[in-house]
Amino acid sequence: MEIPNLAELNLLHTQICQALGDPKRIQILYALNEQPLHVTALADALHTPQPTISRHLRVLRQRALVTSRREGATVVYELADYRIIEILDMMRHILRDSLARQSNILT
Amino acid sequence: MEIPNLAELNLLHTQICQALGDPKRIQILYALNEQPLHVTALADALHTPQPTISRHLRVLRQRALVTSRREGATVVYELADYRIIEILDMMRHILRDSLARQSNILT
DNA sequence: TTCACTTATTCGCGTATCCGAATACATTGT
């Protein structure tokens, strides 16, 4: 494992943000915040085809946002770091406050 | 100003994440965290053409991550909510811890 | 091994994003 230089760190930082920039992946992260789930369970919960879920999970796994472990025939995915939910919630707060400000302006 | 429904809120949430998913825009946000700056100053600081900076600023403005105000001939941009820097820093921490875990595995 | 089930990958296509270059638009001073 090499120690990443600053440029590479910025790239990884960007890739994490990119990984969050898809509604399905945000849904997946919130679902995994409730409990670890295997692929089909996620596909059912989000009413989404299994290959689509699998591809999104690959992105999240490559960015180290989720971990996977095989349990018999299924593969269980789990949040790698639950602080990612705090981050998403903080964004929600910023968004909410931003909308509130706009409402005030128009009042 | 309409009250956004849940679907629209999720869309806005995604758009914020997307806005963060570009290295130049992350650089811009960190630069604006130091002080408000006008477009040319940002372009010089980041060694980036002015139209490129202007386009990125438009994205950040549309997502309500920065605000702009005209001051004479120039337009000054400022962070709309400094918590966005906390979010970016939290991502850095998650990233750092993730890399540390990988190092331990290989040790 | 063969079947049933679960997960991952590939292919093709439509769409979105980013950038450089050129140019339009806005503001101030002369």
Add this chain to the structure above:
DNA sequence: ACAATGTATTCGGATACGCGAATAAGTGAA
């Protein structure tokens, strides 16, 4: 009005992304 400076937009091409459909690959039971 005109020139100079600062900012925003458009155009064109390259690249990246997301999805549906089909299929490959991994696992467990009979």
